[in-house]
Amino acid sequence: MSAIEWVDGLMDTLGAPGAGVAIALENLFPPLPSEAILPLAGFAASAGRMSLLAVLLWTTAGSVAGALALYGVGALLGRDRTVAIAARLPLVKVSDIERTEAWFRRHGTKAVFLGRMIPIFRSLVSVPAGVERMPLPVFLGLTTLGSALWNTAFVLAGYALGENWPEVTRLVSAYSTVVLVAAALTVVAFFGLRLSRRPGADTAP
Template structure:
């Protein structure tokens, strides 16, 4: 992965870093915690300008997020509800509550979501489903992405040959987020199964 990203940046410079970040949004296995500090390291070595690295990686983030927003917009509310209704343990009321939550907190979710591994890509889909005004979505995505990208590009620039130390810290952060998300899913499933079991017992009385 490092070699591929390095090759892309050697060939295209800062735009190559932007393309890599755009792809990272669409294909999460491509890690931003590798691309961004590596771009900073490349800037420190004179292979691209630091400002160019910051601007292009942020532009790549916005382009990738916009593509996922488009997926959500094409999917639409009706299809989303129809798909959710077919999922086990998920009710239409769950989707309606999620929608209500997004209406109240969607702007914060999009902004801060850009700084949370896993969710930084996924948050664009419900924004598209709910048709968040595109200018609002673009501004929030650009601001949140700029903070995230700047942090790691500057870290890679400062660390130089030791840029890969950044990936260790982000890996821990990502694992914590993943554990919390998994715990939330398990709690949801357990609660729904318990409610179903109680409903079944009441029906048998």
């Protein structure tokens, strides 16, 4: 059984709350994509299997629940453990972590809000928010708003397209690929720059 078939069965069994459960799990297990779950839920609403309003409310609640769980992971991990783990990684310096922390303190609210609309990062951004102990009401407000916008767009697209809802997934897959490639290139550039600065890297033979 595919992931989509499992989600479809979950919605058959639980209705709109099943879509919420699937989205909560998607936050914790990104390979289960919201870009497929949400249009499918919209299609189910268009077919009369559940209320459109209920789908929007439950999927947003699921997004917030999943994000809150990851916020908790970050809060439990804490700054000291995060720095200790990162410091053990090759080519990563504590100063890099400190710069990242400073950036998140300045732009954390925008990162949490906008991050809810970027594949993969929409889940991961909750962890540094927890590490930095962003005030919980602020985190929940930004996460709810960003998730509601993202979810509504995809649910309504699936609702409008009906049986053609997979078209949404295909379009967003291209967007996701661009985001992942850009992230991979950024990581490669970072480590390439770090290697070039290592002692002896420019020593002539």
